[in-house]
Each structure stands twice: as C-alpha cells, then as structure tokens.
Amino acid sequence: MSEQSNERNIMTTRTMRNRITIAGAVLGLAIAGSVGGVATAAPAEAAGQCVDYQYSIGGDGGCVANIQTLLNAFKTGGPQLEVDGQFGEQTRTAVMALQSTFGVEPDGVVGPDTWAQMCTPHMGPGPITWYPYDAARASGCNI
Numbered sequence: 527m528s529e530q531s532n533e534r535n536i537m538t539t540r541t542m543r544n545r546i547t548i549a550g551a552v553l554g555l556a557i558a559g560s561v562g563g564v565a566t567a568a569p570a571e572a573a574g575q576c577v578d579y580q581y582s583i584g585g586d587g588g589c590v591a592n593i594q595t596l597l598n599a600f601k602t603g604g605p606q607l608e609v610d611g612q613f614g615e616q617t618r619t620a621v622m623a624l625q626s627t628f629g630v631e632p633d634g635v636v637g638p639d640t641w642a643q644m645c646t647p648h649m650g651p652g653p654i655t656w657y658p659y660d661a662a663r664a665s666g667c668n669i
Contacts, residue, residue, distance in 0.1 A: 575666035577645065581636040585613035588664070593617065593636055595661040596644045602627045645669060 576589035591611040598606050602623040607616055618634040625632040628643040636644070645667030647654040662669055 576664075577638075577641045577666035580638075581613055582634060583613055583615070583618055586611050590617070592661040592665040593621075593644070595658045596665070597621065597624060599656055599658045599661075600624055600627070600644070641665075641667070 576592055579589065581590055581593060588611060590613045591609050593613070594607045594609045594611070594617055597617070597620040598609070602620070604616070604620055604623060607620055621636055621640060622632040622634045624630075624643060625634075625640055628648075630639045630643060645662055645665070647657040647669070649657075653659070659669065
C-alpha cells in the first residue's frame with residue numbers, strides 16, 4: 527500500500543470516529559433531556575396544552591386568559607373577572623371559589639384537579655349554552 531493511500535485510510539478512520547463520537551454525544555444529550563436532564567419547560571402556549579401546567583399568582587398569557595374565561599362561565603361567586611391574561615389576586619380568589627364549590631383543596635393554584643373541574647361543563651348531556659367550549663379546547667380540555 528502506498529504511503530498516500532495509507533494516509534487517506536487514517537484520515538477516513540479519524541473522520542468516522544469523530545462523526546460517531548459527535549453522533550453519540552448528540553444522542554446522549556437527547557436521551558438526558560427526555561428522561562429528566564437539565565432543561566427548561568416550554569411555555570404552555572408553545573406546547574399547546576395549558577392543562578399540562580399549573581398556574582398561580584404572577585402567571586400570564588393566553589392560558590391564563592382561558593382560565594379567566596372558564597372561571598367567569600362557572601360564576602362561583604365574586605365579580606366577573608377582566609379577561610386580561612394576568613393571574614392576580616382576583617383570579618386567585620375566583621379559583622379558590624371554584625375549588626371550594628367542586629371539592630378541590632382551595633389553594634388558588636390551577637393544577638390537575640382544578641383543570642379537571644374547569645374542563646367539565648357539569649351538566650349534560652349535549653352542549654351547554656353557557657360553557658366556553660372554545661376556551662376549554664384552546665386550553666387542551668378533551669371535550
């Protein structure tokens with residue numbers, strides 16, 4: 527084998543090793559990220575499922591506006607909320623009123639148990655005229 531051919535074989539082997547090493551590192555990072563590695567949570571709007579997240583004082587955005595719309599529909603006490611997408615004290619109070627009405631621990635946090643209540647019209651069968659189906663579906667409610 528010529529010296530030039532041997533050099534090419536060595537370069538090809540190094541290139542392949544480097545590619546395999548990089549591919550392994552990328553795969554390792556992907557696996558680490560999917561099984562609890564360090565990563566930041568995407569905003570609920572990016573994931574498209576508000577119901578997969580918890581909301582409390584200080585939260586804002588489209589999912590909070592949907593929460594406010596749903597809370598207004600249930601009319602569990604207090605004044606109608608301004609649907610401004612800001613989770614403030616009035617929204618917290620309305621969440622706690624809904625939680626108390628439906629037997630959920632009244633902590634003012636919209637989590638899985640509260641979402642389950644807000645995602646259910648609580649009457650039926652058939653479409654309920656007062657229920658904001660659009661806001662519920664936009665939040666990820668399966669109705």
